[in-house]
Amino acid sequence: MRGLYIHIPFCKSKCYYCDFNSIIDNAIQDEYIKALIQEIELYKEIKFDTIFIGGGTPTILSINNLKKLLLTIKNFYPKEFTIECNPGTLSQEKLKLLKEFGINRLSIGLQSIDNNILKSIGRIHTFEEFLQNYYWARQLGFKNINIDIMYNLPNQSAKEFMNGLQTVLELKPEHISCYSLIIEEETKFWELYNQNKLNLLDEDEERYIYKKINQLLNKYGYYQYEISNYAKEGYECKHNIIYWTDEEYIGVGAGAHSYFDNKRFNNTADVREYIKNINCTKTARENIEQIDEATHISEYIILGLRMNKGISVLEFKNKFKIDINDIFKKEIDKLLLEGLIEKKGENIRLTEKGRDLSNLVFVNFLK
Numbered sequence: 001m002r003g004l005y006i007h008i009p010f011c012k013s014k015c016y017y018c019d020f021n022s023i024i025d026n027a028i029q030d031e032y033i034k035a036l037i038q039e040i041e042l043y044k045e046i047k048f049d050t051i052f053i054g055g056g057t058p059t060i061l062s063i064n065n066l067k068k069l070l071l072t073i074k075n076f077y078p079k080e081f082t083i084e085c086n087p088g089t090l091s092q093e094k095l096k097l098l099k100e101f102g103i104n105r106l107s108i109g110l111q112s113i114d115n116n117i118l119k120s121i122g123r124i125h126t127f128e129e130f131l132q133n134y135y136w137a138r139q140l141g142f143k144n145i146n147i148d149i150m151y152n153l154p155n156q157s158a159k160e161f162m163n164g165l166q167t168v169l170e171l172k173p174e175h176i177s178c179y180s181l182i183i184e185e186e187t188k189f190w191e192l193y194n195q196n197k198l199n200l201l202d203e204d205e206e207r208y209i210y211k212k213i214n215q216l217l218n219k220y221g222y223y224q225y226e227i228s229n230y231a232k233e234g235y236e237c238k239h240n241i242i243y244w245t246d247e248e249y250i251g252v253g254a255g256a257h258s259y260f261d262n263k264r265f266n267n268t269a270d271v272r273e274y275i276k277n278i279n280c281t282k283t284a285r286e287n288i289e290q291i292d293e294a295t296h297i298s299e300y301i302i303l304g305l306r307m308n309k310g311i312s313v314l315e316f317k318n319k320f321k322i323d324i325n326d327i328f329k330k331e332i333d334k335l336l337l338e339g340l341i342e343k344k345g346e347n348i349r350l351t352e353k354g355r356d357l358s359n360l361v362f363v364n365f366l367k
């Protein structure tokens with residue numbers, strides 16, 4: 001499997017928790033798309049199984065720019081073709097265009113069903129706008145939709161969150177991503193957090209919600225296949241699974257990361273610089289890093305453990321020609337004893353406790 005990630009770094013305004021590579025200067029959208037298309041053209045001989053257009057806010061693109069971008073990739077024919085959508089930037093016309101060009105998966109950022117909370121985290125849309133977009137998408141025949149929802153938002157109780165999740169479940173999306181708020185540096189919430197002005201849940205409450213989420217989603221037929229991701233059988237996000245299972249991907253656009261030919265590299269994150277570099281030299285690559293064996297092994301284990309099925313000891317041996325126990329026996333025994341990982345068949349995976357404390361598990365495999 002191989003994936004193509006396309007980054008659209010524009011947003012209408014900046015959400016208060018967000019540290020993604022996005023700007024609100026939309027005046028350079030045309031120039032950006034022109035450069036992006038030049039970069040995509042470099043990869044047109046490569047076969048991609050998945051394409052993911054993310055951001056930023058891809059659906060902020062004008063119809064004209066969206067069309068130009070989709071025309072460039074129209075002959076790539078991926079199995080899964082996703083675009084991230086932000087309510088408040090979608091229209092029926094845009095959705096029709098996406099359908100026409102073969103996009104078969106929408107990932108819609110809802111975050112909360114409470115309009116006061118949406119406003120307090122800097123989102124540009126209401127729950128009603130989201131609903132309108134969702135119904136349009138269903139009417140137009142989109143059969144694979146993910147809804148992003150967040151918990152542990154300021155002034156949101158566990159009960160309010162669970163009621164919101166119940167409402168989302170009634171819409172019957174095929175996939176739900178459920179993220180806990182993380183306070184990232186250089187965001188508005190970072191400032192407020194450091195001034196003690198954010199009313200958040202404590203760790204026990206957060207853990208309690210996480211358990212409740214798992215129970216409720218299981219009850220409704222969604223299975224957890226990764227720490228924050230739940231799907232109906234067969235609707236797991238193939239593109240994200242590429243990241244977690246050591247498969248190759250190319251990222252195009254400002255700041256996009258790639259893992260290809262045993263190397264990691266990324267494009268320059270500054271949008272203007274990206275455009276300049278592509279126009280002058282046809283590339284915006286920087287930080288090309290050859291992955292050494294020890295790093296490769298660590299990444300393979302840490303990313304693999306994010307998946308509920310964990311890592312296969314057999315596949316590990318086939319891939320690296322060494323038994324995982326020859327390198328990490330001490331760590332594995334300790335984590336088994338602490339009940340943070342378990343053996344299931346020939347797989348090693350996180351337990352429920354391990355998923356709660358995943359970072360504590362992952363540090364054991366850093367080399």
Ligand code: SF4
Binds near residue numbers: 019
């Ligand atoms: S819409 Fe998405 S990318 Fe843009 S600021 Fe909000 S969270 Fe960040």
